[in-house]
Amino acid sequence: MAADHHHTAGYTAYGLIGAPTMRTSDGTPALQVQNLWKVFGPRAERLIGTADLQLSRKELQAKSGHVIGVRDVSFDVSPGEVFVVMGLSGSGKSTLVRLITRLIEPTSGTVVLNGEDITKMNDDSLREIRRKNVSMVFQHFGLLPHRKVIDNVAFGLEVRGEDKGARRNRAQEVVDLVGLQGYENNYPDQLSGGMQQRVGLARALAADPDILMFDEPFSALDPLIRRDMQNEVIRLHEEVGKTMVFITHDLQEALKLGDRILIMRDGAIVQIGRPDEVVGAPADDYVRDFVSEVPKSHVLTLSWVMRPPSGPDEGAGGPTLKDSQIVRDAARTVLEHHGPCRVVDGSGSVVGVVDEQDIMRVVVAEDESPAAANQAAS
Amino acid sequence: MSPVTVQAPPPRPGAIKEEQPYIDPQKKRHTGKRLLGILVFWLVLWVALRGKQTLAVPNADTTSFQDWLTQLKVTFSNMAQTNWFFHGVLGTIADAFNWMVGGLQAHISSTAPGQYLGWFGVLAVAMWIAYAVAGRRSTILVGVVLLLLGLFGTWQTGMDTLIITIVSVLISMIVGVPVGIAMARSRRTSAIVTPILDVMQTMPSFAYLSPVALFFGIGPATSVVLTLIYALPPLVRITEHGLRAVSPNTIEAGRSLGVTRSQLLRQIELPMAKRTIVVGINQSMMAALSMATIAALVNGPGLGQPVVSALQILNVGQASVAGLGIVAIAIMLDRTTTAASERTEKSSSGRVGSVGYPGLSSKVIIERLPRWAHEGAGRGSVGHRLTPAGRRLLLGVLLVPVVIAAVYSTRYLQLAQFPDLSGTPLLKELSGTPLAGHINDFTDALVNAIQGLTNAFKNTITYALLNPLQSLLSNLPWWVMAVVLLATAYVLGGWRPTITTAVCEAVILAVGLWNDTMTTLTMTLVATLLVMIIAVALGVGMGRSRRVDTLIRPFLDTFQTIPAFVYLVPALALFGSSRFTAIVAALMYAVPIATKLVADGIRGVAPTTVEAMRSTGCTRWQMISKVQLPMARESLVLSTNQGLLYVLSMVVIGGMVGGGSLGYLIYQGFSQDNLFGKGLCAGIAITALGIMLDRIARHAAERYGR
Ligand SMILES: Nc1ncnc2c1ncn2[C@@H]1O[C@H](COP(=O)(O)OP(=O)(O)O)[C@@H](O)[C@H]1O
């Protein structure tokens, strides 16, 4: 509906967590994935380029016993961005994130990290990348039960051969950063799930990597703890500003954390976009169904609800709002004004107006949306 | 055997009736009817052809093949002087082992003063080692056990047994742990080694004696080789199992941090598998001790020798003194290694009680302890009171008195030679000969008192079960029995065990010991039947009641640590020298493991199921017979398979105390040179019998066990 009003020119993406996306001056992405494929099975390489890969997952599995894990995925992640990959269980998220550091070998395609092609690297350089540039946080923590918290955190540094004093200091720093002070000398099995995941987080941060990757890190936690940990990630992102690739099957989590969201289905990309784009302009019925329960006013920005001014003077004298503001946050101002308000873009020029009705349409539409989505689906 | 009823699986939730009509996935097997058919065939032919073509052979008669083997041994021992293989390779190995054992014997078991350690030094060093690896309680235990050995007058033989055991286990570790690691890392290695381990673990311990003696002759080196071979499989298996059980999540996390292959092994896999590997060492140690005593038959030094010579003259008292020494050593080694494994609590990835041996060949049987038995145990709070640095310091400080004790023990006769206590009041009653006398008096009194009971039991089993079955199995043409076995294998397990059975039968025929093998089979079947009756009775009780479990389990644990050989002594005391004695020894040996597995299965029945059944108002007996036993079927089958292998192993050893048949032939092979070949053949026949029984049981288990 609002897609017509949407314009991209000069748009500055603001994530929901409020951290501005940092682009390096030359604009090289931190991570570049191109035409990445993963086919599980004995003769996966031979399948690449054949017509068999056009088949659906089920058909291919029935025909040759091969399973498509990731199907022709390409995307870029900018430095400092939080890039969320979302999809149902079995959609290939874990496989995708493991292809990036070749914990699973890609069948074809390229992964470029800091200008270097990971897929062409030998084992030694790959190990260096894993030690220094990319760290990962896992759903099931993967901690070493025989080591204390502090030694778990320092493990990555130990593996790359740093001496004891230096790695202790660094580990202590990170332990403080994630709020684990006082637990350094405990063993993992003495901690709660949330605390264990903090250890996992600290271990990943200790190496001071360029990119942090999370594979459903909070799925195993209780809802309240999960919320705490999400806020923790937001805080850390503000403090250390790392590029993050975050896997989740939870849409709320994706919308809360992501600067951009990649939605996967059966190993392939369905949509890539900012949270407001995913909610405001779902690429297909699958995504629409997904986002139907989301309170739109909490996600959409004014640029999705504004209309072109009917004349040059419309809204003059009223409050001026930014087009990147969330509808919910702007609602009070608009409703109190009882008239059209001007909406300006990043450079300050007027791009549209909103009034009470525009706001109400989004808020009220939330109640209808499930029905609307069902209609669209049928 | 009751016919197997095929039960309809519970309807799957969400499955619509019309779309998915129920189709019986298993074709009806009619196992019961077929077995009945076999039985009829068997009985009819037995009545018709009784006593013909039984292939019975007098003990002293030999076939030409057996003579050829006897001759082969002579040839081999002649070649030991010159041949590159026998002299160069085997001779070097034997020399190395002899040198090692000899050196240790000089220090540890020999009691002459001089530059060698005396008993007091040995005691101090042993206690220090126990403190270092296991802790205070084990230290006290080690002290008590060693003093007890001295008191019994078995210091020298006891130390010899310890030397053989520990040297063999150390070599097993050097060989076994790397092999286990290699198997965990490569599927192909695992696929090659596993079948070899299978055969090694199916072989009863007695069957190892002759083949090793064929190549190594007799003496300490042979004893080490035997013990080492026997101790190897559990260690290799459990090491592989422990490494494979390391969580893939942790391994992946390690890889994501960029570990190298060797870092992965040293810093992740080995530490996490450490506890399991220590359990493997414990199992390996117990197997080693068991074999080290049996090796007395090939002239291996140690406590087995007094047991053998006492058994030969049926002197229960003497055998008991040595037997008690062995039991004391067994408890000491078991508790010390268990304590050592509990020390490594931090790396625990699962609670492991013990691991079956001889194993159900293809898998490691990890005995799961009941939940309450380890609740709280090893949970973080139990940490050591000392920091690692503090412990190291303490150990260092303690080393000083140990060194002083060691040095003094080389200088003073009283500290070198265990003091003669025959003049001391009280204590002298406990030393060797008087103690044996007391035990003899006691058993005589006991046996006289309960003779009526024991004889009734013995006669009932012998006349009602053993004799008829033996006649049925061995007193008819061999080919009838061969066909019966083949048909049973086919009905129970399909064509694969049938082929194995055919091969094993051929081997048994070829070595010329068909009739003796059938006698051994009879005893094995009778003993297994009795084992399962006892095991189910005890196991159901243990599985249903925590009180019963706490009561019985410690006894089973202790029984399990006692080396097989020792069981002959009480069996002989109670029942004299007969076939039945071997069966009783087998019962004592096999009941603990079988009971534990049954209890495990009963306990494993989901509490919700039990609760639901109780809500329908079924009686206790209905609960056991209709719910718990059927649902524990897998454990029952497993328990039978294990029971069978344990029984076979012991029935054969029982050949020494009147069990006769194959076991006796092996024993005879060592006492009479011209019968060595026949003994070797008996070993081969036993192995064939073991493999045959194991394969039939395994395939039957696969079919009916779930
Ligand atoms: N090693 C493997 N071999 C075969 N198929 C696999 C393997 N790993 C994953 N798959 C399949 O790939 C698909 C994607 O799995 P995964 O990436 O784990 O999904 P997600 O993380 O989104 O739940 C699933 O269908 C899974 O069955």
Ligand SMILES: [Mg+2]
């Ligand atoms: Mg996943």
